[in-house]
Amino acid sequence: MEIADKKRILRDMLFSRRFEERCYEAYVERKIGGFLHLYPGQEACVHGVMEAARPGHDYVITGYRDHIHAIRCGADPKAVMAELFGKETGVSRGRGGSMHLFDVKHRFMGGYALVGGPFPLAAGMAKAIQMRGGDEIAICFLGDAANNQGTFHESLNMAALWKLPVLYVCENNLYGIGTRIDRSTAVVDQYKRVCGYGIPAAQADGQDVEAVARAAAAAVDHVRGGGGPYFLELLTYRYRGHSMSDSNAYRAKEEERMWSGRDPIILLRDRLIEAGAMTKEDYKALDTEILEEIEEEIIAFAESSPPPAVEDLERYVWAEDGSCRSGGAG
């Protein structure tokens, strides 16, 4: 990977970290309501995979921990923050919230809150791609705990049966809400679970963005080349609780220390410093620049945007194009 690319990814990952931390503060300030699932610790997963894919061209779908996936596909961080603030300028016009970000223009096909719900949706998008004959692929990011839903098995079976161009990325952060994986799941290595469907699978270090990008490149090549579905497991860790309502009391401090010693941002930063491509001062300056951007542009935009009009409460329930009115006669 070129130094310039590494620097760009470092910035993107640091931006992701600071964006999420600012969400935390906004939640405490009650600017953000509802449920809020944050991404710190897992940044190398989406950034590494999307480095190998084509953001804005490939169709991406995920669960409720979706802010950074949306932004990495091309969603404007201002519109993402505005969505969290419940504003009309939000990516989903304030109707979705944190768990339901959508940016269809950039082919970010949504965050969904039923664990495992996106598995078949991704396979369906892949079916559509197959019918249209394009070179896009569908990419589904979900956590390890989603693999205990029936949709995991049902969807993998159909994806393999019909050789659908879909990449399933499992961000294995070791916890399903508050239950550690070995207490909920008989086979802890998630990539081993797909062998029953004849789908190629791999496991990679989800804290090392370069390792993720390498593993993802092989996965994406396989899927885009017509080889059918692929399953990529990334070993990672979330620093915060499952959501803001999670006290995070179930994890050993020693385990948390071990993972924070393998922080994806610090790993990449130190590599750049070792290579002489960056100094600690450069990194600090970058951090300051990002914090300012978040405060002055992103938060300011979200704060000053108008809420949705109450008169529009019932919009978007039914089609507004008349396709269902006339009897559909074309």
Place this chain on the structure above:
Amino acid sequence: MGVLMYWEAIRRAHDEELANDPMVIVMGEDVGVAGGTYKATRGLYEKYGPERVIDTPISENSYTGLGIGASFLGVRPIIELMSVNFAWLALDQIANTAAKVRYMSGGQLSAPVVIRSPGGSAHQLGSQHSARMEKVFMSIAGLRVVTPSNPRQAYGLLKSAVRCNDPVFINEHELMYNLKGEVPDGEYFHPLEGSELAREGRDVTLFGYNVSVHLCLQAADVLAREHGIEAEVVDLYALSPLDRAGIARSVARTHRAVVVEEAEAPVGVGAEVIAILNEECFFELDAPPRRVSARNVPIPYARNLEKAAVPHAADVVQAVLGLFGRT
């Protein structure tokens, strides 16, 4: 105008829509090689191939979800759930995704899928193959629910549903696939909203939908012949959205109402229609409206018990006579 059976009308709509648009696909258990449990897709696999007429594994929630995901990108899936009882398994994808995706994306994405499924008690199918689920589906905002009572509607509603950009649930009935009726020879698109006057009458309105329209019509004949009561029969082929104005208009003419449903009464079509009457035309009523419904039990197996669990035309006649104080 030719006479077709209900299943033939559905099959013809499938065939025409598959021919009209290469993005239309059909999915479900046994819809392909086997030609469909109720023959509704017979011959289509041979004509359109396995990529478009897809035999699915028995994974209702995920193949429904797969169809919904495909619809995000312009595919128009017609999904057959072999029995409405199995639709419970697919309810997550139908209710949580298809019905809500346009709303929660602020209008960016929609799920134009058609889901067809037969429900109802038929011939000793037992508790887990005899459910009526329309009350569940019609309570979900963002999901259209239609239910054809005859071959013409079965044909025209499916045609319209395929072209509609909302998800549409088509509630069919196990007992009705061999019902014969006239269907226009040319293409016909039935409206997805509104209601139809199945019989004119001045004394009482009988509201029915799907199979219960036939109970209403049978009862209306008996009422006219034996009791001198002229019943109007309103066919509520659209259960969501319901035709509030049409319901009120009919009762403003007749001043009496009976709602006939093959399902159990609680939280059902009858409850909803009577609530609408209260809200829209309470002072037009000359008598308290009544429901004729199934008994509130799982449908039993034994022939006599099954018969006793569901409503019949005689029950409708009795309910109407009650409105006139003649029982």
